[in-house]
Amino acid sequence: MGARAHGSKSVAIIIILALLSACVRNAPSPLLPGFPSTNTPFQPLRWTLTPAPTQAPSTTPSPTLSPYNIWIAPYLTESLRGEITLPAEWGYAADPGVAALQLKAGEENRVGQWVYVLAAPFPTIIDGISGEDLHALWKGETDDLLGGSPLWMAESTLEAISAFWGEPAPGLVRTSPASELVERAWAEPPSWAILPFEELNPRWKVLEIDGISPIHKDFDINDYELTLPISLIGDPPEGLYIPAINRHPDKLTTLVMTGVTALVRATAFTMERQGVTYPALDIAHWLTEADITHISNEVPFAEDCPYPNPVQQDMRFCSRDKYIGLLEEVGADIVELTGDHFGDWGAEAMLHTLELYDQEGWLTYGGGANIQEGRGAAIIEHNGNRLAFIGCNAKGGGYAGASQSSPGAAGCDFDWMAAEVERLRSEGVLPIVTFQHFEYYTYTAQPNQERDAERMTAAGALIVSGSQAHHPQAFEFSDGGLIHHGLGNLFFDQFDVSAATRQAFIDRHVFYDGRYISTELLTIMFIDYARPRPMTAAERIDLLEAVFQASGW
Numbered sequence: 001m002g003a004r005a006h007g008s009k010s011v012a013i014i015i016i017l018a019l020l021s022a023c024v025r026n027a028p029s030p031l032l033p034g035f036p037s038t039n040t041p042f043q044p045l046r047w048t049l050t051p052a053p054t055q056a057p058s059t060t061p062s063p064t065l066s067p068y069n070i071w072i073a074p075y076l077t078e079s080l081r082g083e084i085t086l087p088a089e090w091g092y093a094a095d096p097g098v099a100a101l102q103l104k105a106g107e108e109n110r111v112g113q114w115v116y117v118l119a120a121p122f123p124t125i126i127d128g129i130s131g132e133d134l135h136a137l138w139k140g141e142t143d144d145l146l147g148g149s150p151l152w153m154a155e156s157t158l159e160a161i162s163a164f165w166g167e168p169a170p171g172l173v174r175t176s177p178a179s180e181l182v183e184r185a186w187a188e189p190p191s192w193a194i195l196p197f198e199e200l201n202p203r204w205k206v207l208e209i210d211g212i213s214p215i216h217k218d219f220d221i222n223d224y225e226l227t228l229p230i231s232l233i234g235d236p237p238e239g240l241y242i243p244a245i246n247r248h249p250d251k252l253t254t255l256v257m258t259g260v261t262a263l264v265r266a267t268a269f270t271m272e273r274q275g276v277t278y279p280a281l282d283i284a285h286w287l288t289e290a291d292i293t294h295i296s297n298e299v300p301f302a303e304d305c306p307y308p309n310p311v312q313q314d315m316r317f318c319s320r321d322k323y324i325g326l327l328e329e330v331g332a333d334i335v336e337l338t339g340d341h342f343g344d345w346g347a348e349a350m351l352h353t354l355e356l357y358d359q360e361g362w363l364t365y366g367g368g369a370n371i372q373e374g375r376g377a378a379i380i381e382h383n384g385n386r387l388a389f390i391g392c393n394a395k396g397g398g399y400a401g402a403s404q405s406s407p408g409a410a411g412c413d414f415d416w417m418a419a420e421v422e423r424l425r426s427e428g429v430l431p432i433v434t435f436q437h438f439e440y441y442t443y444t445a446q447p448n449q450e451r452d453a454e455r456m457t458a459a460g461a462l463i464v465s466g467s468q469a470h471h472p473q474a475f476e477f478s479d480g481g482l483i484h485h486g487l488g489n490l491f492f493d494q495f496d497v498s499a500a501t502r503q504a505f506i507d508r509h510v511f512y513d514g515r516y517i518s519t520e521l522l523t524i525m526f527i528d529y530a531r532p533r534p535m536t537a538a539e540r541i542d543l544l545e546a547v548f549q550a551s552g553w
Contacts, residue, residue: 068237071099075159076230077196080114080243087239101234103242105163112230112244113221115197115214116157119204121186122475122519123553125544128208131225140169150174152185152193161194164228194226197247200517202462202482214247215510215518217254217289221245253385253511256290256522257434257465259487259504261297262341263319263326266493266529268308274530276322277329279491282533286506286522288331291382294389295332295490296434296467298339301356302349310493310529318345324356326491332360334378336467337367338391338436342409343401350407366391366434367402367409374402374410377420379429385511388424390417391434391467394452399436409436414452418459425460430516432509433461437485441471441498443550445485450476457481462516463509471500472543474551482519493529502526503535503543 071093072081084103086092093099103111118134120126129145136142137151138161151168153161155175162168176184178195182203185191192207197214200206206215209225221227232242263271271278280287287293298317305318327335335357342350350369357364366389368374377390392412393400401408412435421431433456440446445453445466453464457479466473469486476483488504495502506522523540524532535543 067100069093069099070101070103070234070240071096073102073104073160073163075105075156075163076103077114077156077160077198077246079196079198079246080112080230083241083243085239085241087237090237090240099234101232101236101240103230103232105160105228106231107229108231109233110229111232111242114160114228114230115221115224115245115247116161116194116226116228117197117200117204117214118192118194118207118209118226119185119200120192120207121182121189122203122205122477123544123548123551124190124205124207125541125548126190126207128211128213131210134209134225135165138165138168138172140172146190146192150188150191152176152181152191153195154178154181157194157196160228161226200512202516202519203477204518206518206520213520215252215254215520217249217252217291219247219249221247248513250383251385251513253292253382253387254290255292255294255387255432255509255511256287257294257432257463257487257507257509258287258296258490259467260339260470260489260492261295261327262299262317262339262492263297263323264299264317264493265308265312266310266495267491268319268323269310270493270528270530271323271326272308276325279326279530279532280329281531283506283524284330286508286534290331290508292380292387293331293333294336295327295330295334296336296339296436297327298341298436300342300345300349300353302345303352305345305349315341316344317341318349321356324360327362328360332362334363334365334380334389336389336391336434337364337374338393338409338434338467339367340393340395340399340409340436340468342367343398343407347407354407363389365389366393366436367407369407371402371404371410374408375413375416377424377431379424385514386429387511388429388431389434390420390424390431391436392417393436394448395436395438412452414455418455421456421459421461428514430511430514431456431459431461432463432465434465434467436468437466439468439470440473440486441500443471443473443500443546445474445476445550449473449485450483453483453485454478457483463519465507470494470497472503472505472547474547475553476551488524489526490524490532491530495526495529500546503539504532 068090096102299319302318305320363378365378377388379388393409394412396411400411402410424431456464462481464483466486472488473486504524508520510518523535525535526532
């Protein structure tokens with residue numbers, strides 16, 4: 001018996017122990033002005049009557065000057081230049097003055113748009129600026145934004161932006177090889193940087209400009225300040241291929257990961273009084289707009305579950321079947337079963353819960369009808385990005401009851417898991433590991449958490465997420481992977497435990513063209529025993545400062 005069926009957002013899901021599939025919905029691509037229909041997928045500019053060659057010729061400048069050549073502005077990105085295809089008799093010119101065609105920044109005869117990103121090191125508090133302020137910074141009309149700190153970029157990016165905006169203010173910009181930008185920026189906080197979209201990696205925080213971010217699904221390329229227009233001067237020959245954009249919506253996948261859900265006690269009592277979907281009133285949009293929504297539900301559904309007691313003293317939990325409506329409301333796609341309380345109501349309730357999830361079409365992992373099902377990684381494919389989810393209960397013992405013949409949460413076998421993560425990564429799958437670890441009511445992660453998480457990133461995990469934490473915890477980057485040791489509660493009644501248990505994260509992870517490129521931190525605050533809301537600006541600053549400090553940043 002394999003992990004459960006596919007999610008509800010038109011994603012194709014492949015499960016290690018039972019192969020299932022569904023149709024992938026390709027998001028429409030944005031159109032440049034003049035293209036015929038918003039229902040037509042956006043295509044790069046191709047002047048040809050026959051398919052363009054799949055291999056671009058060498059970009060070495062042509063040694064012989066002829067009318068059959070093109071000059072490409074050297075500041076245009078390697079990814080753009082590498083995708084250009086020329087007719088067989090054409091070559092590249094080193095001098096624009098002798099070229100039949102010129103490809104450069106400008107609006108004169110626009111054939112493409114290239115997206116650049118304003119970014120900062122991941123542990124940056126500010127979330128964005130206005131376009132007006134960015135231009136003022138560039139022109140030297142303000143120094144309040146960076147306080148004299150550098151704005152980093154590669155030399156080619158400086159030339160590209162300068163070609164369109166003019167030269168920057170003296171002393172504002174520092175240049176570095178693209179491969180060293182993130183290290184330079186991290187070494188001199190509060191540095192910012194501008195880089196091409198295709199060069200994003202998770203150690204950058206993408207800063208919004210006028211509330212617009214290229215890692216958001218609703219991104220509009222035409223409204224973004226760092227969209228660079230690319231123009232072709234001259235008459236294009238048959239057989240010329242020029243890529244038109246570097247950000248394709250149908251290559252983007254967003255995943256939201258959440259902390260503890262336990263629809264019991266005072267949370268459940270509030271749901272009975274206010275309505276099943278009451279806890280989601282203020283945050284449902286963050287969860288439903290993602291392509292994939294992860295829920296870690298620790299508690300089984302049971303047909304004989306009694307009416308909730310808000311002051312229940314014992315720790316044996318169940319949820320009434322109708323509470324599954326809350327998970328429907330937030331657009332659940334994948335449910336983690338590593339929680340301590342999955343076995344609280346016995347085998348019958350666990351199997352009943354698995355049946356409910358199966359009826360919803362939701363995927364499960366980290367627990368199941370037996371140990372094989374619980375350990376197996378679940379693979380979701382969306383927009384060409386293949387994500388593998390694998391998880392376990394690190395406490396073991398009675399908390400991890402799955403066996404060869406009985407349901408439950410899967411205990412951690414770290415040797416097996418590390419080997420499985422390594423295998424998945426070698427096959428081009430992007431591994432995401434989640435732990436139900438020991439709970440610590442501290443922002444700082446503990447040594448056993450760090451040890452286990454770092455072993456997974458060393459094996460190739462790109463994201464390690466602590467699903468157990470009722471108190472938000474620290475981050476770290478290790479072996480190219482992001483570790484978030486604890487997100488805090490999503491739906492659970494610890495409103496009165498401490499000020500910190502009212503705080504929590506929802507992590508929005510972004511994947512593009514088979515790569516993990518970014519994580520955006522969404523922050524929530526509980527207003528009662530059941531309902532979180534987005535934090536105010538001041539609340540968000542308090543949480544980020546506390547967690548970044550606990551992370552050693």
